[in-house]
Each structure stands twice: as C-alpha cells, then as structure tokens.
Amino acid sequence: xxxxxxxxxxxxxxxxxxxxxxxxxxxxxxxxxxxxxxxxxxxxxxxxxxxxxxxxxxxxxxxxxxxxxxxxxxxxxxxxxxxxxxxxxxxxxxxxxxxxxxxxxxxxxxxxxxxxxxxxxxxxxxxxxxxxxxxxxxxxxxxxxxxxxxxxxxxxxxxxxxxxxxxxxxxxxxxxxxxxxxxxxxxxxxxxxxxxxxxxxxxxxxxxxxxxxxxxxxxxxxxxxxxxxxxxxxxxxxxxxxxxxxx
Numbered sequence: 237x238x239x240x241x242x243x244x245x246x247x248x249x250x251x252x253x254x255x256x257x258x259x260x261x262x263x264x265x266x267x268x269x270x271x272x273x274x275x276x277x278x279x280x281x282x283x284x285x286x287x288x289x290x291x292x293x294x295x296x297x298x299x300x301x302x303x304x305x306x307x308x309x310x311x312x313x314x315x316x317x318x319x320x321x322x323x324x325x326x327x328x329x330x331x332x333x334x335x336x337x338x339x340x341x342x343x344x345x346x347x348x349x350x351x352x353x354x355x356x357x358x359x360x361x362x363x364x365x366x367x368x369x370x371x372x373x374x375x376x377x378x379x380x381x382x383x384x385x386x387x388x389x390x391x392x393x394x395x396x397x398x399x400x401x402x403x404x405x406x407x408x409x410x411x412x413x414x415x416x417x418x419x420x421x422x423x424x425x426x427x428x429x430x431x432x433x434x435x436x437x438x439x440x441x442x443x444x445x446x447x448x449x450x451x452x453x454x455x456x457x458x459x460x461x462x463x464x465x466x467x468x469x470x471x472x473x474x475x476x477x478x479x480x481x482x483x
Contacts, residue, residue, distance in 0.1 A: 250400055251393035253289055255281035263392035266399040266406050309446060311380055317441035318379020319357040319372060322430050324464055326368030329360035329471035334450040360471030370423025373409055377402035378427040379438055437463040
C-alpha cells in the first residue's frame with residue numbers, strides 16, 4: 237500500500253521495503269534503536285527490494301496512524317497491560333498505569349539494577365533482578381504481538397509496524413543493559429512465557445485501561461488478586477522527599 241504525505245512524497249510501510257531475511261527477523265522483534273532507513277541501507281538485499289518497490293524514486297517510510305482508532309487504543313492498552321503483568325511477576329512495585337508509552341532509566345550491574353522509571357507504567361525506585369526488569373520492558377511488545385497473532389493478524393508487515401512502535405523499549409534495553417554486557421534479548425523469552433501463562437491477567441488490565449484510562453496501584457492490586465499467583469506491590473506515592481529520585 238502506497239500513501240503520500242502532505243508534500244506528495246511516496247510513503248511505504250517499513251516491512252514492504254525489507255528483504256525476506258530482515259522481514260522475518262523484524263516481525264519477531266525490532267532489533268535495534270536505529271531508524272528504519274538505517275536497517276534498509278545496511279543490507280544490500282533490502283536496498284534492492286526498496287529500489288524495486290519504489291521504482292528508484294525518493295521515498296519515505298511510515299507506520300499506520302493507529303492512535304485515534306479503536307484498534308490503536310486496544311493495541312496500546314495491551315502494550316501497557318503486558319508491561320504491567322510482567323512488572324507484577326517481577327515483584328516490581330507499581331504506582332499507576334495509564335495509556336501511553338515511556339520508560340525512564342535503569343542501571344544494571346552484576347545482574348542487579350537500580351531503576352528509576354516513570355510514564356505509562358509508573359514504578360517505584362528500587363533494586364531489581366536484571367532479567368525481571370528486562371522482562372518488564374519486553375512485556376509491552378510481546379503482549380501486542382500475541383494480541384495480533386491471536387486475532388489471526390500474522391502478516392509480517394503488520395507485525396513489523398507493531399514492533400517498530402515499541403522501538404523506544406528496545407532503546408531502553410540497549411542503552412541500559414548493553415554497557416553491562418547484557419544483550420537486548422535478555423528477558424524476552426521470560427516475557428513471552430509470562431504473557432502466555434498469565435494472558436487472562438493481561439486481558440483484564442487492558443480492558444480496565446480502555447475503560448478507565450488510568451489505574452492506580454491499589455486498583456491493580458484489587459483487579460489482579462484473583463488472577464496472579466503473587467500480589468501486586470503498590471509503590472509509595474510521590475512525595476517531596478522521593479520526587480527527585482522518581483524524576
């Protein structure tokens with residue numbers, strides 16, 4: 237499908253311009269923090285596909301604008317729900333969850349991390365096992381992938397659009413785990429296992445987010461008590477004493 241921006245430039249979906257190898261790989265997860273153009277330009281086969289598809293013209297790439305659609309809201313709801321359930325199962329305290337996407341920072345040394353994160357899933361500061369925190373970050377992307385596949389949406393181009401929307405999570409993993417010798421794939425298998433095992437909990441959080449937009453840690457604890465084997469740890473509210481650490 238070809239679309240045009242306001243300047244009349246042809247725009248293609250990212251997966252349409254990839255070689256078979258990169259299309260298959262990126263449909264599983266977005267592999268790096270670089271721009272989509274960097275992936276295309278780094279591969280001779282991708283460049284050949286892009287030239288053929290675009291007929292050699294200057295082109296741009298984009299993902300569908302899902303934000304204002306019910307499909308997009310549900311996609312984002314499952315993204316945040318995946319983060320949430322992975323956080324609970326990693327014993328990471330949660331202050332609140334809202335629709336949106338942002339992960340702050342985490343410093344990991346020797347398998348233990350000191351984390352400060354805020355945004356869509358607002359967690360408390362603390363020291364967490366590296367794989368638990370990585371699974372928390374991976375949880376959003378893995379939940380949306382399972383949600384798409386469960387609906388029969390398995391076209392690699394669609395999966396790549398979803399994966400690319402979670403590239404900010406890959407950036408967080410690469411930036412904070414890489415310097416400590418931990419690959420960005422750390423925690424991905426655990427996140428997949430959590431999403432499969434606790435999918436009813438993910439569905440419950442996604443549904444509540446779509447209805448309420450924002451859920452407090454206490455509300456999550458009540459919602460998930462019958463659905464998960466461990467209780468939700470509710471993070472302390474932000475106070476003048478801990479606000480600087482959170483931000």
